[in-house]
Amino acid sequence: MGERIIVAGASLGGLRAAEQLRSAGWDGEITVVGEEAHPPYNRPPLSKEVLAAPGTPEEALASLTFRPKRNATGIQWRLGTRITGSNLAAGTLTLEDGEELGFNGLVVATGLRPRRVQAPGPLAGRFILRTLDDALALHAALVPGARVSVIGSGFIGCETAATAASLGCEVTLVEGRTGPMERPLGSALSRGVRALLTGRGIDCRRGVSVIRYRGTESCTGLELSDGTLLHADVVVEAVGSMANTEWLEGNDLDLGDGVECDRHLRVLTAAGQPVPGVVAVGDIARYPDVRNALPARRVEHWATPSDTAKIAAPALVAAINGLPPAEAAAPLPTFWTDIFGTRINGIGSPAHARETRVLEGNPAHPQAGVAMGYYRDNTLIGVVNAGLPASRNLHYRQLVLDAGVLVTT
Numbered sequence: 001m002g003e004r005i006i007v008a009g010a011s012l013g014g015l016r017a018a019e020q021l022r023s024a025g026w027d028g029e030i031t032v033v034g035e036e037a038h039p040p041y042n043r044p045p046l047s048k049e050v051l052a053a054p055g056t057p058e059e060a061l062a063s064l065t066f067r068p069k070r071n072a073t074g075i076q077w078r079l080g081t082r083i084t085g086s087n088l089a090a091g092t093l094t095l096e097d098g099e100e101l102g103f104n105g106l107v108v109a110t111g112l113r114p115r116r117v118q119a120p121g122p123l124a125g126r127f128i129l130r131t132l133d134d135a136l137a138l139h140a141a142l143v144p145g146a147r148v149s150v151i152g153s154g155f156i157g158c159e160t161a162a163t164a165a166s167l168g169c170e171v172t173l174v175e176g177r178t179g180p181m182e183r184p185l186g187s188a189l190s191r192g193v194r195a196l197l198t199g200r201g202i203d204c205r206r207g208v209s210v211i212r213y214r215g216t217e218s219c220t221g222l223e224l225s226d227g228t229l230l231h232a233d234v235v236v237e238a239v240g241s242m243a244n245t246e247w248l249e250g251n252d253l254d255l256g257d258g259v260e261c262d263r264h265l266r267v268l269t270a271a272g273q274p275v276p277g278v279v280a281v282g283d284i285a286r287y288p289d290v291r292n293a294l295p296a297r298r299v300e301h302w303a304t305p306s307d308t309a310k311i312a313a314p315a316l317v318a319a320i321n322g323l324p325p326a327e328a329a330a331p332l333p334t335f336w337t338d339i340f341g342t343r344i345n346g347i348g349s350p351a352h353a354r355e356t357r358v359l360e361g362n363p364a365h366p367q368a369g370v371a372m373g374y375y376r377d378n379t380l381i382g383v384v385n386a387g388l389p390a391s392r393n394l395h396y397r398q399l400v401l402d403a404g405v406l407v408t409t
């Protein structure tokens, strides 16, 4: 075998890793192995534009497919191929048909899959949303007048509820323990988002969970923890995600929540030592928040695969060449979401704040323009702004960057 790096997972993280490996000077083989049959495509529109109006499957895929950067040449794509096991010490992966692939370096980029609601009842009629195929199947069910229950009020639950309502569905949002997007936004702005949702006819149910699904062959409704029965033609489960780590079992890693990494995105053993020649990128990577001196966590946002690939790829090439990783700027997390045309932008780590202050506007009316500051020990660690022009978003980004204390990995 010549020199080969395998990228496991062919979505945004896998693509960005392959591109960054070339940028870091790797001219050996790069093989990207991905379970989905499609080339890497963009997921955010799956709960927004594509869920609303996908066109044909071919049109939807064409509108979503990423165009690789020009330097990403000579990459071998093995799509529709699941990795079932690995032996990191021996430098081998096992594919579902039993084939073994050897590597000198490995990028772990197998991302997440939706968690399911643990309640008894039929599975048919219950949808999830992670892939293009999920979005196409859900779109077909979102016919005007359909009674739709969305379980979970995080980003995907809120966006799906808003899109379903805009398609003329009768939507109930079962919020769960916290209000709409409350973890990243805080309670004041979350209440404003709830007002946005209810103002467009969505029935938001607070502090309840599903205890049972009704129906024999297919789901016809749900029983909630407060005793209410909701009739539903369509149920969407948006209750969070779990990491695709099963293929890494047996390698003495900490797989408790994604893959534990150091600040260079090098995968660590359970004892905290870097595994030679193995890095992780994207949603699956759990890495320390160097800016805020906070413990390692996963960051499930679109910018994360690109940000982490920029650190992980050079660290991997250095390791293969027997060199230590170079210093790199620590990622500044960012996210966005769209609810009925109101763009909400997040910068930094708002979910880890101890105090929230209004910087401008009124959180009760996010569509009219608002910015909230999130503080820890009096240091600004994040800003969320909604309904403001892009120039204000840039301003707040700079504010968070300027407030940051530690900025290199």
Ligand SMILES: Cc1cc2nc3c(=O)[nH]c(=O)nc-3n(C[C@H](O)[C@H](O)[C@H](O)COP(=O)(O)OP(=O)(O)OC[C@H]3O[C@@H](n4cnc5c(N)ncnc54)[C@H](O)[C@@H]3O)c2cc1C
Residues within 6 Å of the ligand: 008, 009, 010, 011, 012, 013, 014, 033, 034, 035, 036, 042, 043, 044, 045, 046, 047, 081, 082, 083, 084, 109, 110, 111, 112, 113, 129, 130, 131, 156, 244, 247, 281, 282, 283, 284, 300, 301, 302, 303, 304, 305, 334, 335, 336, 337, 338
């Ligand atoms: C519906 C939706 C809407 C979103 N909207 C936003 C948004 O508005 N703003 C925002 O900031 N972020 C958003 N995100 C998040 C963003 O899309 C993710 O952070 C990003 O896709 C993560 O990329 P990734 O490559 O790390 O993981 P993934 O995209 O999960 O890719 C992992 C890939 O690995 C493959 N894989 C898994 N296991 C194996 C295996 N054993 N063998 C081979 N391949 C495997 C999977 O099939 C998948 O293709 C959204 C996500 C979703 C699902």
